[in-house]
Amino acid sequence: MANSSSGMAVNDDCKLKFQELKAKRSYRFIVFKIEEKIQKVVVEKLGDPSESYDDFTASLPPNECRYAVYDFDFTTNENCQKSKIFFVAWAPDTSKVRSKMLYASSKDRFRRELDGVQVELQATDPSEMSLDIVKLRAL
Numbered sequence: 001m002a003n004s005s006s007g008m009a010v011n012d013d014c015k016l017k018f019q020e021l022k023a024k025r026s027y028r029f030i031v032f033k034i035e036e037k038i039q040k041v042v043v044e045k046l047g048d049p050s051e052s053y054d055d056f057t058a059s060l061p062p063n064e065c066r067y068a069v070y071d072f073d074f075t076t077n078e079n080c081q082k083s084k085i086f087f088v089a090w091a092p093d094t095s096k097v098r099s100k101m102l103y104a105s106s107k108d109r110f111r112r113e114l115d116g117v118q119v120e121l122q123a124t125d126p127s128e129m130s131l132d133i134v135k136l137r138a139l
Contacts, residue, residue: 010041029045030069031067065095065102065103066103068088074138085117119138
């Protein structure tokens with residue numbers, strides 16, 4: 001059983017889907033949630049490769065915490081096509097205090113399970129993870 005110092009257990013499917021996003025580019029994004037009843041982080045939504053950044057942000061609930069990864073494609077100033085995998089810790093101000101504490105205490109352990117994340121963002125409202133901010137962090 002997980003305790004507050006170690007964070008939540010991670011469902012194997014989370015790691016498997018992340019590997020598929022990273023290696024095969026099977027998904028544009030993945031949204032994860034903590035299932036308190038089973039004390040695990042689980043996959044909540046998989047974003048199709050054709051989905052946009054707006055689709056990604058729309059899939060994050062306005063009043064509940066989530067973790068997410070997003071595979072961001074961009075062009076460098078030297079005109080090179082690149083991509084970076086972002087980890088987003090979404091904790092809106094309007095979410096419950098208990099939920100924010102649970103997600104905060106489990107984040108580091110979960111993040112370590114996702115080998116290949118290149119940039120981490122923490123956001124409490126949509127402006128903190130706008131496309132402009134993502135572009136700046138990617139370069």
